[in-house]
Amino acid sequence: MILLSYATAVIIFCIGLYTIMIRRNLFKTVLGLALMESAVLLIIVSSGYIPGGVPPIAPFSGPAVNPLPHAFTLTAIVIGASDIALALAFIVKLHRHYRTVDLDRIRGLRG
């Protein structure tokens, strides 16, 4: 099950990377960034999973899963959200300047 999670996360990471490399729309770039971030979160969380484990809430009724990756991903999600917000703000600002969100046209307009 852990290997299955790893494989899924790697496939999602590659889809996000391919989106960033191929697509020229800036929104698509940010969506690919969000996909890659989610894949990394899935890798970190599933690395702490223990087969047959219970959630780390104190009176444990069995072997508890590793709580340290959860603490890391928790803050990473919130930081990723503010990250995406900053990227979207830059896109809006670029659109006011160049009247387009197409990366090729922005590059062509600059000269």
Place this chain on the structure above:
Amino acid sequence: MSSKPYIFRIASLILCVSLGLMLFRGIAALPVTEKVTGPASHYLARTAGETGARNVVGAILFDYRAFDTLGESTVIFTAVCGIAMLFSRRKFHRSSRGLSFIAKRGIGIMVPFLLMYASVIILFGHLSPGGGFQGGTIFATVTVLLCVVFGSSFESQYFPPRTKDILESGGALLFSGIGLIGLAAGTGFLSNIAAGFPAGTFGSFLSAGSVPILNVAVGMKVGAGLSTIFYSMIKMLDAGHDHREGGGIE
């Protein structure tokens, strides 16, 4: 869409697939353990005695690694600063009027329950799953709902940006102040039980020393920060609409 040359797409696909294969081989080589090792085993075994919190993740975030959490909430503050600088405007613009009457009534019924849910998530962060980050985000979602349904002038009237500013700074000050208490007690920055905070009885609402207070501080910071980000972005949207209709108030 963009008409990239075909060879470029093929090359990108090959690069992505080979990179993914290498990544998977590297990750699959990680040891799969049947039991928790390293510092996490210490956290799992001693959290109940050392902090008094039931939620081990909350105890790690707000006791063992509280200094990291202070830095991470500063990242949100930096993002808010960047967006506010990008979208700074001097003019005041009238906002849209919002959605229909039915939507406004429905949201009016829903909002108190949402606020209660967010408060419970924050205040019981040391006992059950939840905490400052989640509850603060739910508070921000409530302001987003009010913004969309009632129009941003209503939202800015009931939750003025000045209040959000004070809340965010107050959260940071509360967090640092709790840390300085530990420093004054001579046990180090952001230390919890060792600095003299009462541990309480394990599993009750008033327990875990400074963890609930830090939860509230982080909830204030995250909620005010995300809400400010959304408000400064939707303000520009309203300004654009007004400009098109020629109704902007200078």
Place this chain on the structure above:
Amino acid sequence: MSLSFMIFLYVFLIATALVISAINDILSAVITLSVFGILLATAFAILQAPDVALTQAVINSGIVTALFLVAFSQTEKPECYSEEEEE
């Protein structure tokens, strides 16, 4: 949780990721991102991480989708804004 349900969930996760990557309409892609976030939150809950699942569900369905929609509606119609907007 059973392995077959996990496989089902992960297949759906990859399918939504492919839709986000392939579809040309930005609005559909943003809504699909919200579905992707909810599926990922379910996967986190099955991996015994309730805190992370709660955060992921709230942030991805609430804040990130709203921010994407606001930014998209600002860049949708370029003729709405005249040149003196940027003074």
